[in-house]
Amino acid sequence: MVLVVLGIDALDPDLVAQGEYPNLTLSDHRAIETIDSIEGEPSTHELWPTIITGLTPEEHGLVLSDDGVAWGNPVLEFGSRVADVVLPDGLQTRIGAWLLTNTTADAFRTPKRYYAENGITTVFDDCAATPIGIPNYVVDPDETDREHQLRQNMGELFQRDPDARGGHTSADPISFYEQCLEMAMIRLARARRALRGHESELVFAYTSGLDLVGHVAYDQPGLQRSAYEELDDFVGDVRDDLGDGDELLLVSDHGLQEGVHTHEAMVAATDGDLVADIESVTDVRRAIEAELDRTDHVPERRVLDETDGAGGEAVREQLENLGYM
Secondary structure, eight states: OOOOEEEEETTTTTHHHSOOHHHHHHSSEEEOOBBOTTTSSBBBHOOOHHHHHHOOHHHOOOOOOOSSSOOOOOOHHHHHHHHHHSOOOHHHHHHHHHHHHHHOOOOTTBBBBHHHTTOOOOOOTTTTTESSTTTTTSSSOOOOOOHHHHHHHGGSSEEOTTTSSGEOOOOOOHHHHHHHHHHHHHHHHHHHHHHHHTOOEEEEEOOOHHHHHHHHOTOHHHHHHHHHHHHHHHHHHHHHOOOOOOOOEEEEEEEEEEEESSSSSEEEEEHHHHHTTOGGGGHHHHHHHHHHHHHHOOOOOOOOOOOHHHHHHHHHHHHHTTTOO
């Protein structure tokens, strides 16, 4: 039996409540508290490490700097040291934005070893787990998947702009939308493959597609509504793959409305007990571990019958047709 966790960046409880999204609400759902960064709004860079560790950003140490940029690799660290000495705050922030837009620098690629080196445990440590694309928990820094590659090469489709609402602009919002939804499809398809493999107790897959759409859809709200509708269908595909005893948990790090992060996250689950005691992003790890302790989730490879084999092959064909396998 498998517990599948889908980390859906910016899944907003208010927006979910405004539509018919049975697969984004599942059997039970609730709004939960999140944590603001130094910029005054929740930060992806800080919050996914919080979700997998149960620690606040100050405790796990992956925090935004005063300029609002997560200086997390040699290029950005060097830029930060120079900027701290010679540049005014406003210009420093713009240079950080330029680096993240125009280079392959990525603020969310802290390697897995960071946690062990700093004596920090995670939800993945004591179980057979498959983490997929978790920001700031990179299993192999030398490998990327298609979602990450798409995000790195967006160019003018997604540019940081401190003067724009939400801090981003897009030269072509429609093309950008298609790319973001492709990103979401990739990560959820990978979750389906891991679920069908039944070699893990915990499958935890993250996608940023919904967050990215929300940042540029402030003047085209129909794009954000469409993203919720499509994501509901994508999650429905994962839900359909659940076997007896498998459970599904959705978790977000914050909401997003009118281009700006909101101060509320959400959870949803196929079993109401999974979310009953989650009040904050700091409670998610404890809830996952309680479910793994409460129910036998020891990995057991599924013996495929003809129906399972056909379904598994269909998922594989979809990935092959999209060029991901």
